[in-house]
Amino acid sequence: MVMNVRTLCLGILSLREATGYEIKKMVEKGVFSHFIDASFGSIYPALAQMLKEGLVRVRVEDDDSGRPPRKVYQITEQGRRALREALNTDPAPDKFKSEFLFQMLFMERIDPAHLAVIYDAYLEEQEAELRTLEEEAREMPAHPGARFVQDYGRAMLGTAISFLKEKRAEMMRAFAEVGGSGQRPDEEAPCCGEERKHPEEEERA
Amino acid sequence: MVMNVRTLCLGILSLREATGYEIKKMVEKGVFSHFIDASFGSIYPALAQMLKEGLVRVRVEDDDSGRPPRKVYQITEQGRRALREALNTDPAPDKFKSEFLFQMLFMERIDPAHLAVIYDAYLEEQEAELRTLEEEAREMPAHPGARFVQDYGRAMLGTAISFLKEKRAEMMRAFAEVGGSGQRPDEEAPCCGEERKHPEEEERA
């Protein structure tokens, strides 16, 4: 599937007309925010290009108030066709990038105090996102697609939060036992099952 | 946090020595694969650069068999410091990109038959990932960090699978009711709560 800022804008514009600024807002919180990214630097050029190509139309609202005129974009029939085409192909596999999980993977090398901080911050973040989602779902009855995605998000965030809460104590206990200060020595545990063929040449600090 | 291919390589090399090729394999399946991406085109240059900078060391194994010599990389003390530094900063928020969820958001615009196909394919994919993870966890007792991430992955995938199975019937039923063929008309439901200030100028195909 051709999933880029263009398609994203088309998708949003298929639900309602909007300015570039509004699209940005919708992307940074709300249903979209959980699985999509886009900044002004990509939205504005995308809209401009699609205008040239006839996938969108624009209506300029100039309230002479000094600030730039609102450019309200609308999808055209051609744009709808393009969206439909994109939607009716196979989706690429999900991409999930998590610095937090990367850090958890190497938790032994992190200062325990700092670990606790980032852990709790992450947990709070997930809880905040769940609240946002729940609020959003409460105040407006969404169409089936949005319903589905909201429910999915709620299920996933709920699981993440439960997991994090459950494991927190266990994790911190493990660290308290090992040592109150600093990091643990490197290279204490092999990980990936693959036997090292060259145990010689081990480095000494 | 500075989470890029460099840091990723350092992380892996802090657990065991490896070639660029091996790093690629570890990244495309296994614990890392769930929240990280990297291709040859980024791994090889990253290793070369870090070699220049002294963050890694290399041992060349030339079995003259025609194929390029194995370059086994090892992390240096300097590299460990760099990794530790990266690890001890705040993580950037997760990034989750899902074309599937985007498609679900606009499910009304997708051909029901195709929708069923991509839905089932996605479900199967999640199940396959869970199996991989479970297998991996069974055959090797991981260090605490890897344990944590595996458990997290299992919890999340489990929830996703249950959700998808649960909702499948309900979803398909809804579509069967509406109409057996083709897509539904566009613009049937407003979504995002924001009132449209300009209900005029509605387009007619």
Add this chain to the structure above:
DNA sequence: GTTTGCATGTAAACGGTTACATGATTGG
């Protein structure tokens, strides 16, 4: 006999982010 695995690397292209430029208005 074709595909897969092993194994390295480069260069161009891509998609996107960040920072900048501009400026009035409203709220803390």
Add this chain to the structure above:
DNA sequence: CCAATCATGTAACCGTTTACATGCAAAC
């Protein structure tokens, strides 16, 4: 008084992907 909101847009930069180049050996 400063920050945020509204509102557009450009240009430089960045990390990464994709495609290419090379080639043997083993498995299917």
